[in-house]
Structure formats: structure tokens, C-alpha cells
Amino acid sequence: MYSTGTAFLEALQEEGVSYIFANLGSDHPAIIESLAIAKKENKELPTVITCPHEFVALSTAQGYAQATGEPQAVIVHVECGTQNLGGAIHNAYKSRVPVLVFAGASPYTQENELTGSRNEFIHWIQDVFDQRGIMRGYTKYDNEIRTGANVKQIVHRALQIAKSDPKGPVYLMGPREVMEEPAKPVVIQKELWEPISPGAISPEKMKELTNDLLSAKKPLVVVSYLGRNKEAVGELVRLCERLAIPVIESIPSYMNFPTDHPMHCGSYWNTEKHIEVLDEADLILVLDSDVPWIPVRNKPSNDATIYYIDVDPLKEQMPLWYIPSKRFFKADAYTALQQINDYLDKSSDINQERVSQRWKKHSDYHNRQAEERCLTENADSDVITPEYLTACVRELMDENTIVLNEGITNHEIISNQIGATIPGSYYGSPAGSLGWNGGAAIGIKLANPDKTVISLTGDGSYLFSIPSTVHWMARRYNTPFLTVIYNNSGWKAPKQSTLGVHPQGIAKQTEEFFVHFDPPADLSKIAAAAGGAHAIMVKNRSDLQSALKEGLQMVKEGRAAVIDVNIPHVYAEETITSLTKETV
Numbered sequence: 038m039y040s041t042g043t044a045f046l047e048a049l050q051e052e053g054v055s056y057i058f059a060n061l062g063s064d065h066p067a068i069i070e071s072l073a074i075a076k077k078e079n080k081e082l083p084t085v086i087t088c089p090h091e092f093v094a095l096s097t098a099q100g101y102a103q104a105t106g107e108p109q110a111v112i113v114h115v116e117c118g119t120q121n122l123g124g125a126i127h128n129a130y131k132s133r134v135p136v137l138v139f140a141g142a143s144p145y146t147q148e149n150e151l152t153g154s155r156n157e158f159i160h161w162i163q164d165v166f167d168q169r170g171i172m173r174g175y176t177k178y179d180n181e182i183r184t185g186a187n188v189k190q191i192v193h194r195a196l197q198i199a200k201s202d203p204k205g206p207v208y209l210m211g212p213r214e215v216m217e218e219p220a221k222p223v224v225i226q227k228e229l230w231e232p233i234s235p236g237a238i239s240p241e242k243m244k245e246l247t248n249d250l251l252s253a254k255k256p257l258v259v260v261s262y263l264g265r266n267k268e269a270v271g272e273l274v275r276l277c278e279r280l281a282i283p284v285i286e287s288i289p290s291y292m293n294f295p296t297d298h299p300m301h302c303g304s305y306w307n308t309e310k311h312i313e314v315l316d317e318a319d320l321i322l323v324l325d326s327d328v329p330w331i332p333v334r335n336k337p338s339n340d341a342t343i344y345y346i347d348v349d350p351l352k353e354q355m356p357l358w359y360i361p362s363k364r365f366f367k368a369d370a371y372t373a374l375q376q377i378n379d380y381l382d383k384s385s386d387i388n389q390e391r392v393s394q395r396w397k398k399h400s401d402y403h404n405r406q407a408e409e410r411c412l413t414e415n416a417d418s419d420v421i422t423p424e425y426l427t428a429c430v431r432e433l434m435d436e437n438t439i440v441l442n443e444g445i446t447n448h449e450i451i452s453n454q455i456g457a458t459i460p461g462s463y464y465g466s467p468a469g470s471l472g473w474n475g476g477a478a479i480g481i482k483l484a485n486p487d488k489t490v491i492s493l494t495g496d497g498s499y500l501f502s503i504p505s506t507v508h509w510m511a512r513r514y515n516t517p518f519l520t521v522i523y524n525n526s527g528w529k530a531p532k533q534s535t536l537g538v539h540p541q542g543i544a545k546q547t548e549e550f551f552v553h554f555d556p557p558a559d560l561s562k563i564a565a566a567a568g569g570a571h572a573i574m575v576k577n578r579s580d581l582q583s584a585l586k587e588g589l590q591m592v593k594e595g596r597a598a599v600i601d602v603n604i605p606h607v608y609a610e611e612t613i614t615s616l617t618k619e620t621v
């Protein structure tokens with residue numbers, strides 16, 4: 038039978054969806070039957086990946102989309118499965134990642150009036166007034182499939198919206214009777230459903246921006262997720278080399294600018310320390326960054342001229358957001374950088390003496406930063422510091438390595454010291470719901486089967502990732518990756534937040550922050566039990582390098598590995614601070 042469910046699946050195939058990350062339920066008989074028929078008849082449809090938890094399903098789809106730019110599909114069970122997506126839908130939305138989420142809905146008949154009528158008690162319990170409302174604050178588009186006559190048009194429209202900037206998740210739902218309804222095949226002209234073209238800057242404003250760039254004495258570029266388009270990285274390098282403009286990264290979630298480039302001046306995460314190039318800049322070009330700086334911690338001079346370029350410059354879904362920018366441009370960063378570089382190709386106003394002076398100043402600054410990082414990596418101690426751990430991971434990497442960073446309080450250390458230089462070699466989650474790392478590693482490995490994927494995560498983020506589901510999937514679908522846990526036995530971020538507001542409060546005086554994970558769990562054994570991962574616990578610095586090499590070898594042989602590394606306890610991080618400060 039050709040049903041609405043069949044047409045729905047065909048539409049996903051037409052849109053180029055490779056995978057359906059599925060957690061199926063009683064609302065999906067039409068989908069399951071259509072998939073079974075397609076398999077029997079060798080009909081090409083997206084590959085189904087069974088996901089025992091919805092959070093992991095969507096995190097995997099997000100990782101795949103981050104690596105490829107192509108949206109995948111997630112299928113979940115009515116309103117319960119929708120809610121079980123949890124923070125993953127926040128992550129996809131805030132990360133501007135295209136994905137289509139489909140959920141069934143409880144049948145709306147109960148006396149067998151239509152095929153698919155209610156026949157299980159749960160169909161009454163799971164019937165809610167506004168299932169779509171659960172997702173409305175975190176999707177670009179939501180709709181209900183009401184007939185098979187136009188289901189393909191609905192799917193193509195949903196994905197057109199998902200793939201148009203600012204990209205993001207979309208949500209469809211369909212009651213069981215509708216998905217079972219007989220339908221007639223519809224032919225779709227896919228070229229009529231392409232995403233909207235990237236935005237650009239008007240010639241008049243481009244002239245103003247570029248002239249200000251040329252006249253600036255101390256220009257600066259701030260980026261966060263420009264590297265989601267790998268080609269944009271090359272255009273940014275071209276600009277910064279031509280004018281000797283330094284670059285800083287604010288909570289980077291992609292490889293935005295090569296960390297070994299002389300104009301790279303550091304990555305930052307909730308940084309309280311003085312950022313020299315930010316303080317002194319007289320012109321700042323912000324490209325693809327939601328939070329280019331945190332005003333109460335560090336911010337530009339009041340005299341600095343700011344230009345802001347982003348696919349979502351108004352941040353309409355952020356109730357409180359503003360920066361003092363002279364101009365806001367709703368534009369694609371790659372397109373805008375091409376425009377700037379093309380304009381400069383025709384310019385004769387470049388002050389080469391000033392460019393040379395800037396190049397020397399910032400390359401010297403870059404080299405000093407590199408020397409300081411090297412000193413912190415080699416602190417004379419038996420303690421495994423995050424700096425030393427990151428340096429040891431870096432030694433394992435080659436041009437075919439992709440690193441994921443969900444280190445949270447170690448995010449800045451990892452992003453600065455991992456040494457990412459190749460576009461598409463580094464990913465993070467630019468959102469706020471922890472646990473992205475596990476599913477994302479599977480998605481990125483699916484997208485890059487010939488690459489080595491290394492996931493760097495805190496112990497809290499590892500637990501949030503639902504490792505039992507992650508590693509069951511990694512084994513079943515042959516997506517081995519290496520996980521390295523920066524295990525400080527607790528949540529350091531809430532402690533830091535409390536001290537930021539109450540630096541001398543009772544919590545500080547009593548050292549009671551309610552964030553420790555004592556007694557500790559054997560985190561790597563979770564992955565071993567659920568997915569046969571190679572489990573290693575490291576407590577001594579002398580054992581670290583051999584353990585990392587052993588884990589990497591296992592991954593290359595086709596088996597996931599988890600290395601649980603003990604770093605200073607969340608209640609004893611002063612040890613690490615004093616060690617690194619004394620060394621530097």
C-alpha cells in the first residue's frame with residue numbers, strides 16, 4: 038500500500054536526507070510498514086539508525102549536520118518522545134543546525150472508524166492539547182500533516198525553511214490515521230524548494246565598512262562559528278593577512294581561523310583576564326558570534342567602532358541582547374568576506390607601513406601566547422593538568438583527525454592548546470544543554486567514516502550524553518571514536534558561577550557548593566558494559582601517554598575507547614592554578 042507514511046519517507050529521500058535517527062513507538066506503524074516494504078523491494082530510502090534515547094538521536098543528527106551542512110531526520114514517539122529530546126532541541130536551535138524532527142500523534146478515533154484507530158491504552162494517556170507547542174520556542178517551523186495529498190509539499194517546505202539562514206530545526210507531527218491513509222504518488226520539482234540565497238552587504242555600506250577598516254590603526258576580528266562554512270575560513274585568512282588584522286575567538290564551536298597563524302591571538306570562554314587586543318582595538322569586525330565578549334568581564338573601548346555581520350544580527354529569540362555596533366548586517370559571513378576582499382583588490386589605500394607594524398606586533402603577541410601555553414603544558418608536577426592532558430591528545434592528532442570539545446570549564450584550554458588548523462577539524466556546541474558530545478561524535482563519524490574522531494569532555498558532560506545509549510549505537514553502527522574524559526569529580530561551572538557572584542560568601546568559606554561526584558563512578562566502564570568500548574582509567578601522569586596511544590589504536594582497529602583521566606578535583610582546582618601560574 039502507498040500511504041502518507043510512504044510519501045513522507047520518499048520526500049526525505051528526495052531532499053537528500055541520508056539518515057533517520059529513530060526512536061519508534063505505537064504511533065509509527067505506517068512508517069515501519071513502509072520501511073519494511075522498501076527493504077523487501079530494494080527501494081532506496083534514508084538509512085534508519087535505531088536510537089534508544091531521543092536526546093542522543095537529535096545530538097547525532099546535529100553532529101552530522103555540523104560536519105556536512107545537510108539536515109537529517111529524527112523520528113520520535115508522540116509528545117513523550119518529543120519531550121525526551123530535552124536540551125538537544127535547544128542545542129540544535131541555538132546552534133543554527135538544520136534538522137527535521139517528526140513525531141506521531143495519538144489516534145483521533147477510537148471505534149475503528151479509520152485504519153490506525155486507538156487500540157492501546159496509551160493512546161488516551163498520550164493525547165495532549167498542544168503537542169506542537171512543546172517545540173514552538175525551539176523550532177523555525179512546526180506543522181501537522183493532515184493528509185497524504187500534500188505531505189511531500191509540507192516536507193519540502195519544512196526542509197527549505199530548515200536550510201535557509203538562520204538555519205535551524207523544524208517539527209512535523211502526524212496522527213496515526215493520517216499516516217496510514219492511502220495516498221497517490223506526487224512528483225516534486227526539487228529545484229523549486231531550494232533554500233534562500235545567502236545575504237550580502239549593499240555596495241554603499243560595503244564601501245563605508247571597508248574604508249573604516251583601511252583607516253583603522255588597531256582593527257580586530259572576533260569570531261565564534263564562522264567555520265561552519267569551511268570556505269569562509271580561507272576568506273578570513275586572506276583578509277587578515279592582507280591588512281595584518283588579529284583574530285580572537287569567543288567560545289569557538291568550529292575551526293574558524295588556524296591557531297598556528299601569526300594573527301591568531303587566542304580563544305576565550307567566560308574570561309576574566311585582560312584581553313589586550315580587545316581593549317585597545319579602535320575597530321572591531323564581529324563575524325558570526327552570538328556573544329563576542331562579556332561586558333562585566335571584558336569589553337572593547339567605548340571609542341571603538343564596531344561592525345556586526347551575522348545571519349541573525351537581531352537575535353530575535355534572545356530577549357536581552359545588544360552590543361554598541363555602528364552597523365548590523367544580515368549577511369552570510371563567507372559572502373561578506375568575499376565582498377570585502379574583492380573591494381580591497383581594487384584599493385590603493387592600504388598603508389603598508391602600518392600593516393607591517395601590526396604584523397610584527399601581533400605575531401610577537403601570538404608567539405608569546407604559544408610560549409606561555411607550552412610552559413603550562415610542561416609544569417613540573419605529577420598532577421595531570423588539563424593543559425598537559427590536552428597537549429598529550431594533540432600529539433596523537435594528524436590531518437585526518439576531528440576533535441570535539443565539550444570540556445566546559447576546560448573549553449578555553451582545549452580550544453587554545455589542541456592546535457586546530459584545518460577547517461572542519463574542530464567542533465563544539467555553541468549552545469547550553471550539556472551532553473552533545475556523545476551523539477555528535479557518532480554523527481560526525483557517520484559523515485566522515487575515514488576520519489579519526491576524538492571527543493574531549495568533562496565528566497559532567499559525559500554523563501549528560503547518556504553514554505550507555507551512545508556506545509551501544511557506536512558498536513551497532515560501526516562508528517568508533519575515542520572519548521577522553523577530563524574528570525575532576527564534579528561540576529566546576531556552578532562553583533565558578535557562585536564565586537563570580539559571591540566571591541567571599543558562605544559557600545566559599547565552607548567550601549560547600551553541592552557539585553562533587555563523590556564517591557566517583559567508573560565512567561569508562563559504562564561504555565564498556567553498554568557498547569563493548571575499550572575502557573581505561575588513568576590516575577597517574579606517567580600512565581597517560583601510553584593509555585592515550587592504546588585507546589587510539591583500539592579506535593583505529595574499529596572499537597570505541599573511553600579514557601577516564603583524573604585531573605585535580607573540583608574542590609582542589611587551586612592546585613592546578615598555582616602550578617600553572619608559578620610555571621609561567
